[in-house]
Amino acid sequence: MSKQINLTLKVWRQSKGEAGRFETYEAKNIDTDASFLEMLDVVNDELTVKGVEPIAFEHDCREGICGCCGALVNGKTHGSHDRTTLCQLHMRHFEDGQELVLEPFRADAFPVLKDLIVDRSGLDEIITEGGYVAVKTGNAPEASTTPIKKEFAEAAMDAAECIGCGACVASCPNGSAMLFTSAKVSQYALLPQGHPERAKRVKAMVSKMDELGFGNCSNEYECAVACPKGIDVKNIARLNREFIKHGFKS
Amino acid sequence: MSIKTSILSSIGQKLLLATSGLIMFLLFLIPHMGGNILFLFGKDLFNSYAHHLHKLVPIVIGIEVLMLVSISVHMIMGIRVVLANRKASAKRLSQKSSKERSLAARLMPVSGGMIFIFIVKHLLDFTIAGEKAEIDMHGQTGYDVYGMVLDKFQDPVHVAFYVLFMVAVGLHLSHALQSALQTYGIYVPREGSKIKVVSTVIATLMAATFAIIPIIAFTR
Ligand code: SF4
Numbered sequence A: 001m002s003k004q005i006n007l008t009l010k011v012w013r014q015s016k017g018e019a020g021r022f023e024t025y026e027a028k029n030i031d032t033d034a035s036f037l038e039m040l041d042v043v044n045d046e047l048t049v050k051g052v053e054p055i056a057f058e059h060d061c062r063e064g065i066c067g068c069c070g071a072l073v074n075g076k077t078h079g080s081h082d083r084t085t086l087c088q089l090h091m092r093h094f095e096d097g098q099e100l101v102l103e104p105f106r107a108d109a110f111p112v113l114k115d116l117i118v119d120r121s122g123l124d125e126i127i128t129e130g131g132y133v134a135v136k137t138g139n140a141p142e143a144s145t146t147p148i149k150k151e152f153a154e155a156a157m158d159a160a161e162c163i164g165c166g167a168c169v170a171s172c173p174n175g176s177a178m179l180f181t182s183a184k185v186s187q188y189a190l191l192p193q194g195h196p197e198r199a200k201r202v203k204a205m206v207s208k209m210d211e212l213g214f215g216n217c218s219n220e221y222e223c224a225v226a227c228p229k230g231i232d233v234k235n236i237a238r239l240n241r242e243f244i245k246h247g248f249k250s
Numbered sequence B: 001m002s003i004k005t006s007i008l009s010s011i012g013q014k015l016l017l018a019t020s021g022l023i024m025f026l027l028f029l030i031p032h033m034g035g036n037i038l039f040l041f042g043k044d045l046f047n048s049y050a051h052h053l054h055k056l057v058p059i060v061i062g063i064e065v066l067m068l069v070s071i072s073v074h075m076i077m078g079i080r081v082v083l084a085n086r087k088a089s090a091k092r093l094s095q096k097s098s099k100e101r102s103l104a105a106r107l108m109p110v111s112g113g114m115i116f117i118f119i120v121k122h123l124l125d126f127t128i129a130g131e132k133a134e135i136d137m138h139g140q141t142g143y144d145v146y147g148m149v150l151d152k153f154q155d156p157v158h159v160a161f162y163v164l165f166m167v168a169v170g171l172h173l174s175h176a177l178q179s180a181l182q183t184y185g186i187y188v189p190r191e192g193s194k195i196k197v198v199s200t201v202i203a204t205l206m207a208a209t210f211a212i213i214p215i216i217a218f219t220r
């Protein structure tokens, strides 16, 4: 049964080039069936009526698949709910009268653009370096020409679940993008289609990650706790192996 | 990517950290602990161990040089990584760590720094400024290293210092061992990992063994 709750929001407000600050707003009569982003929509409607600039936040699919949304809710990326993106987080997990602190995903490589929106294009740049396979164009090949063992197919699919939301970076005490990069490297390293560019890929993606100012993984595993897609640190071990195997050959 | 960029990449630096750490662990810490245990068996055995060690000077010097290189690499890489990570993480005002991050992981730079201070002090105590009385060892001149250890640990403050710093060694090792394996690409699972348990057990046992020597010396 849905009910209505009232919340107090402390929201990070910041425009580009400006120092940010927390502002306090009331979120009134929020349906517990609403998603977190729908709650923000309601607050924004009221702010607009009052002539206050609405809170900027990023979103697209609202189905947990695009990786656009995300913020720290009470200090936790995407809120604290297990394997849930912010858009899929429902207000029934909150209590009437609760205070929520909303802060953007923070990392040196994720500059704040506005309010809760950060520039995560660094992740795209890492993808550009090697997140592809070269294939002949034309018709799709016959599915059974390249047999793939079930365990490899499954592990590759698990890695491919990463939606590039950046929660791993924002939760990592080192602002490291290792979980993201490891998922992307793994997804190709596990499949025969990814093998021709294997050596080049791992070197290029790791060096881009370093160049953009993401931190060094120190095996704290906060990323895997925060990841809404359950990407496992097994991928980081695999990335390390890939790098040991291919990273030192010129 | 040139070899130099690979070595100084985030993964390359961690490999250097792990490798220099493992060298110190295997070639220095474990043998040192083995030697220390002999202290518990009394004056004669310990002195004769020290005496024999003295005969192995070329090997000992070789290991010392290797230690010096390892410690330098470990510290340089450690400082580089910590500074880069401070910058990369940016200031987070409301962030809370989950239970995932162990105290040992959190304190790596602190425990590492403490271990460095300890090594300097330890070298001053026993190698550089350690005064040993000459004794007769089965017809040869030896030194009463046992007596020197007893003498150093008559001061409870000194004993407390050693014990405290061994806590740092234990904390550092408990994260370091499992972390090094994950860095080498050996999967250390987040939950229910035997490797994590074994790391903690080894670290605790080693730290306890080292810490017990000053305590025993004090009581003797
Ligand atoms: S690994 Fe997880 S947390 Fe990181 S970007 Fe991918 S989906 Fe988001």
Ligand code: FES
Binding pocket: A058, A059, A060, A061, A062, A063, A064, A065, A066, A067, A068, A069, A070, A085, A086, A087, A088
């Ligand atoms: S809006 Fe697409 S994942 Fe949340």
